[in-house]
Amino acid sequence: MGEPTANGNHSAQVDDDDAHAQAEAAKIAANDDFKEAHYQKAVDGYTKAILLNPDQAVYYANRAAAHIRLESFGSALADATKAIELDPKYIKGYYRRADASLGMGKMKKALSDFKRAASVAPRDPDLRKKLQQCEREVKRIRFEEALAAPAEKPVAEEIDLSSMPVEGGYDGPMMEGNEDDGYTLTRDFVIAMLERFKDQKTIHKRFAFQIILQARELFKAAPSLVDVNIAHDAHITTCGDVHGQFYDLLNIWELNGLPSEDNPYIFNGDFVDRGSFSVEVILALMAFKVLYPQHMHLARGNHESQGMNKLYGFEGEVKHKYNATMADLFRETFCWLPLGHVLNGRVLVVHGGLFSKDGVTLDDLRRIDRYREPPEEGLMCELLWSDPQPGAGRAPSKRGVGVAFGADVTRAFLEHNGLDLLVRSHEVKDNGYELDHDGYCITVFSAPNYCDQMGNKGAFIRFNGATMTPQFTTFDSVPHPNVRAMAYASNIFGSMFGM
Structure with a gap:
């Protein structure tokens, strides 16, 4: 096959730009659905955005948030992990993965992600609050586990x-x-x-x-x-x-x-x-x-x-x-x-x-x-x-x-x-x-x-x-x-x- 023509490169660029614009439009519509508590529609919208442009961490993190509202914590965990892979400094990827872990009762894993996010954005006030809350929960669980003893009878x-x-x-x-x-x-x-x-x-x-x-x-x-x-x-x-x-x-x-x-x-x-x-x-x-x-x-x-x-x-x-x-x-x-x-x-x-x-x-x-x-x-x-x-x-x-x-x-x-x-x-x-x-x-x-x-x-x-x-x-x-x-x-x- 011959080399691509200049027009071919331009056409491909236009196609990519069009797909990216459609992806952004799908994300915006999904954001509106999320705000209206139409979480499954939001998942579908973010999925459309991902299919059109699979390299945007925000699409995965937003879909993770919708999955969390639907209690699909396994799917949320996978999406948040993908967001982190695409952008290791993307704070919301760690947020979402921590929230998914919380929903599954994996408190220590959640704490680890909150700490990672805090290392990227140590001045974020909402993040500091969540980190402190999670630390208190982990301490409480450890304290209760330490006190717990097998019951002698029902x-x-x-x-x-x-x-x-x-x-x-x-x-x-x-x-x-x-x-x-x-x-x-x-x-x-x-x-x-x-x-x-x-x-x-x-x-x-x-x-x-x-x-x-x-x-x-x-x-x-x-x-x-x-x-x-x-x-x-x-x-x-x-x-x-x-x-x-x-x-x-x-x-x-x-x-x-x-x-x-x-x-x-x-x-x-x-x-x-x-x-x-x-x-x-x-x-x-x-x-x-x-x-x-x-x-x-x-x-x-x-x-x-x-x-x-x-x-x-x-x-x-x-x-x-x-x-x-x-x-x-x-x-x-x-x-x-x-x-x-x-x-x-x-x-x-x-x-x-x-x-x-x-x-x-x-x-x-x-x-x-x-x-x-x-x-x-x-x-x-x-x-x-x-x-x-x-x-x-x-x-x-x-x-x-x-x-x-x-x-x-x-x-x-x-x-x-x-x-x-x-x-x-x-x-x-x-x-x-x-x-x-x-x-x-x-x-x-x-x-x-x-x-x-x-x-x-x-x-x-x-x-x-x-x-x-x-x-x-x-x-x-x-x-x-x-x-x-x-x-x-x-x-x-x-x-x-x-x-």
Whole structure:
């Protein structure tokens, strides 16, 4: 081939200039989407910019910020690392990578990146603030680890309800019974409790501890995978993540009725964290579990874990509203939550999704020893963390834990286990639900306007026993008291999510 002509070089330059201009335009549009909390659209816009001009560190760092808002911390980590490779002095690359590490609970890695950024820009006031906050968090974690000792026996066995008398000045709802003979939970008490929670008041710790202890015994007696039978003329409602949005939970019950023997529910994990009324949510759900053990079903999500609760607000909220002993009891109780439900032998309901290997059976899930904090790999981890992907096969998770699984994986798993449908939660969806994998994988998410900023609808699914065909209801968020999301989380996590 001959040498390029001058006109050819000029044409190539014009093409490059045009592509770079289009990339900048895509970035600007994505920035606007980010400001409007349209984070997936922002990701798509930054991706377009990167395809047009892949050598700009800012595009990767901005996409990392959008991934962080979507809780795709693994993808954010990769983008921030690419930004740093392109420009080792680009402070926001280190910022974003540190924020991604924070979201994954990798506090020491976050601190390392904040220190690197500080070495590049030692006078940056926002950076100094984040560095100091992160240093305090690492010190706190190290202090707690140093003090921690293996428990000689379960926290529940150390709790003495009789040592918590109901004082005469308490003006809240009372369970039936008395101090000497004990108290009994009733539906009237639960309804009165919901009303008190609406007024931002707590119930007496004696009653709160009793609810948790009784629910713990029910969870402990359940298998890791619960079979739920729905009569031909009956139904069940499945809800996704609630995330401490108590007033939206009340709205679900306003729309669909309170739990009862004739109106059973499954709540599919992530009851707590993020929203700042998580104590109210979990006590309400556990109280109905105690009232209707066979008609109120709760499954574990990835946020029913000690690591997430420390980061995203639930532990701080429990300590603020009650005490550290109750936080420890919740941690212990969460470890007994079942990992999933099978409806009429046809529908599997789990929080996250499917697995990194073929051939997994329902009996494999039933054999999981669940009484522990979630591991970082294996079946239990993937049940809690995985997500569907558009393409076939499997890929690394955008979250940095679990796996992304395709339509072929879903179809093979369902066929292998004689199932019709997979229902999972774990991801915000604009309409509250989404059908993937030719309709064989459904995501349901029940926290509308997630974290007071996402603008999404919530949804729940009703299954009738006769057909087991999903029927969807979507709903908008309702007003709540002026308490911001993640109000009880560390300041460093609130700033990371713009709160």
